[in-house]
Amino acid sequence: MTKVNLIKYFSLAVVLFLLIGISVVEDRLVVSSLKEVKRICYEIESVAEENGGIVNGEVASLVDNLEYSWTKNESKLCFLVNHKSIEQLGIEIVRLKTYIDEEEEIEFFVSLEIIKHYVETFQHFMGASFHNIL
Secondary structure, three states, X not given: OOHHHHHHHHHHHHHHHHHHXXXXXXXXXXHHHHHHHHHHHHHHHHHHHHHOOOOOHHHHHHHHHHHHHXXXXXXXXOOOOOHHHHHHHHHHHHHHHHHHHOOOHHXXXXXXXXXXXXXXXXXXXXXXXXXXXX
């Protein structure tokens, strides 16, 4: 085996490991970001059930936390996917705040379910795959 072939194989291995590493980091970033959104959604549901409605300071505070968490993570995710693909989740979070102000409980919980559905959907199409490596 010549020195040139050895360098080619070594370069190919480095590039392959680099791509695998980037895909794993991407997957961890997506999973952690979406898991945080999902956790806050379930927390909002439980607090709303415990307090008998959505019109209280704790639910509003949790929705603010959800919005902050999503805004912070959305900027990271925009490097990985098209912003148009994930902006609907931000729109639904803003709707949650509107529904609290207007005391529309049914619409609030429907919007919360839509957010959870988007989180599940995003995990499937934004995760690491062999297509990202190739």
